[in-house]
Amino acid sequence: MKKVLVANRGEIAVRVFRACTELDMPTVGIFAAEDEDAIHRYKADEAYLVGEGKKPIEAYLDIEDIIRIAKNSGADGIHPGYGFLSENVTFARRCAEEGIKFIGPSIENLDIFGDKIKAKAAADEAGIQSIPGTDGPVNHLDGVLAFGESHGYPLIIKAALGGGGRGMRIVRNAEEAKDGFSRASSEAKAAFGSSEVYVEKYIKDPKHIEVQILGDEHGNIVHLYERDCSVQRRHQKVVEVAPCVSISEELREEICDAAVRLMKHVGYSNAGTVEFLVEDDQFYFIEVNPRVQVEHTITEMITDTDIVVAQLQIAQGLRLHEEIDIPEQKEIKIKGAAIQCRITTEDPANNFLPDTGTIDTYRSPGGLGVRLDVGNAYTGAEVTPYFDSLLVKVCTYGSDFSKAVTKMKRALKEFRIRGVKTNIIFLSNVINHEQFQTGEAKTTFIDGAPELFV
Numbered sequence: 001m002k003k004v005l006v007a008n009r010g011e012i013a014v015r016v017f018r019a020c021t022e023l024d025m026p027t028v029g030i031f032a033a034e035d036e037d038a039i040h041r042y043k044a045d046e047a048y049l050v051g052e053g054k055k056p057i058e059a060y061l062d063i064e065d066i067i068r069i070a071k072n073s074g075a076d077g078i079h080p081g082y083g084f085l086s087e088n089v090t091f092a093r094r095c096a097e098e099g100i101k102f103i104g105p106s107i108e109n110l111d112i113f114g115d116k117i118k119a120k121a122a123a124d125e126a127g128i129q130s131i132p133g134t135d136g137p138v139n140h141l142d143g144v145l146a147f148g149e150s151h152g153y154p155l156i157i158k159a160a161l162g163g164g165g166r167g168m169r170i171v172r173n174a175e176e177a178k179d180g181f182s183r184a185s186s187e188a189k190a191a192f193g194s195s196e197v198y199v200e201k202y203i204k205d206p207k208h209i210e211v212q213i214l215g216d217e218h219g220n221i222v223h224l225y226e227r228d229c230s231v232q233r234r235h236q237k238v239v240e241v242a243p244c245v246s247i248s249e250e251l252r253e254e255i256c257d258a259a260v261r262l263m264k265h266v267g268y269s270n271a272g273t274v275e276f277l278v279e280d281d282q283f284y285f286i287e288v289n290p291r292v293q294v295e296h297t298i299t300e301m302i303t304d305t306d307i308v309v310a311q312l313q314i315a316q317g318l319r320l321h322e323e324i325d326i327p328e329q330k331e332i333k334i335k336g337a338a339i340q341c342r343i344t345t346e347d348p349a350n351n352f353l354p355d356t357g358t359i360d361t362y363r364s365p366g367g368l369g370v371r372l373d374v375g376n377a378y379t380g381a382e383v384t385p386y387f388d389s390l391l392v393k394v395c396t397y398g399s400d401f402s403k404a405v406t407k408m409k410r411a412l413k414e415f416r417i418r419g420v421k422t423n424i425i426f427l428s429n430v431i432n433h434e435q436f437q438t439g440e441a442k443t444t445f446i447d448g449a450p451e452l453f454v
């Protein structure tokens with residue numbers, strides 16, 4: 001692999017360009033017409049308009065045009081980032097057909113983990129407990145009622161192909177099942193192109209804990225410990241912490257071992273994340289994200305690794321430990337603690353509706369222990385309604401969790417963003433909340449704390 005095209009935009013495109021540059025690989029960017037002035041266009045060594053005449057998001061999903069640009073520019077590797085085509089089997093296959101390296105897991109891995117039902121079956125084969133649920137898809141209301149009868153309520157109906165915290169419906173009793181089932185199926189069809197759903201026991205107040213994995217193409221797999229992503233709003237992550245400060249050493253080891261076992265079982269390669277819900281001392285597998293995640297940054301900070309550089313080297317066929325600067329598992333240690341806040345242009349006073357307009361002031365924090373991964377944020381930038389509302393990720397690092405918290409409070413205070421609304425005050429409220437600072441916050445924390453919204 002000599003030259004890399006990044007089939008994405010915003011902060012993650014810039015993140016990948018940086019890794020490529022450190023490895024002396026020239027970079028190719030793509031941009032939709034609406035992203036003519038976007039930062040990622042100018043951070044690439046060369047950049048081309050993609051999906052001409054298409055709607056903004058569809059431009060970044062235009063597989064054939066992306067392949068055309070890769071071939072014309074001589075890029076022999078494509079990094080898909082997260083979202084967009086990152087988990088798309090058709091895209092990975094088209095890359096392979098054209099002799100372009102898809103920088104991610106194999107087509108077989110994508111196929112298993114793109115479907116949460118298949119993923120749970122793989123976990124089962126590897127001897128890992130998933131959340132009790134139906135073994136396969138539920139095609140009829142009767143299936144929901146039968147599960148409710150045998151396992152009790154509440155239960156959750158989930159889209160097999162779901163993602164991004166969407167396509168889930170909680171059903172609290174048999175009366176709610178009919179409406180829940182029909183809505184879940186039709187929402188799944190509209191959002192993910194398949195109405196297939198399955199049913200799980202709804203865990204009332206879990207923690208969301210996920211394990212970062214790196215695997216090479218020769219069967220070597222390591223974990224880089226866990227992240228606690230329990231601070232969510234409507235099942236979407238808002239603040240992430242690494243490592244989790246409220247689990248025992250034994251539980252940490254068990255969860256990380258289970259994640260490695262699953263990934264070894266499926267012969268996983270490249271970066272991926274195994275997600276679990278944890279209730280008391282029980283942990284249950286929920287899904288695998290077969291790509292780099294938004295929150296990979298905090299794992300990089302506590303393990304002193306560069307996950308994206310490792311992704312590129314793995315895709316070149318290099319070996320962990322020997323050729324890639326990732327030590328053997330027993331040498332990988334957690335050092336300190338890190339927190340990530342996702343700063344978005346969502347307006348907490350207006351039900352988190354994304355705001356748009358021109359940023360007329362942009363001043364960002366810095367200093368020791370502060371990392372910024374910036375999307376299209378600068379004085380004069382235009383925030384359009386077309387894409388995801390993530391503006392900048394701020395991460396802080398400290399020798400322990402409370403020091404990382406102090407730094408995050410300070411970093412959030414330093415921001416001055418005017419012209420568009422942001423969630424910065426809301427994030428400060430979260431960081432200042434006692435439940436967050438004890439490290440005990442569960443997935444229901446935000447939705448059950450109205451004081452955060454003032």
Ligand code: ADP
Pocket residue numbers: 131156162163164165166168200201202203204206208232235236275277286287443
């Ligand atoms: P997505 O792929 O859309 O991110 P996940 O399956 O990873 O969906 O779940 C996202 C979040 O939804 C979890 O972190 C958790 O807060 C909630 N959730 C999912 N399944 C359950 C469940 N069975 N019980 C309780 N909460 C759940």
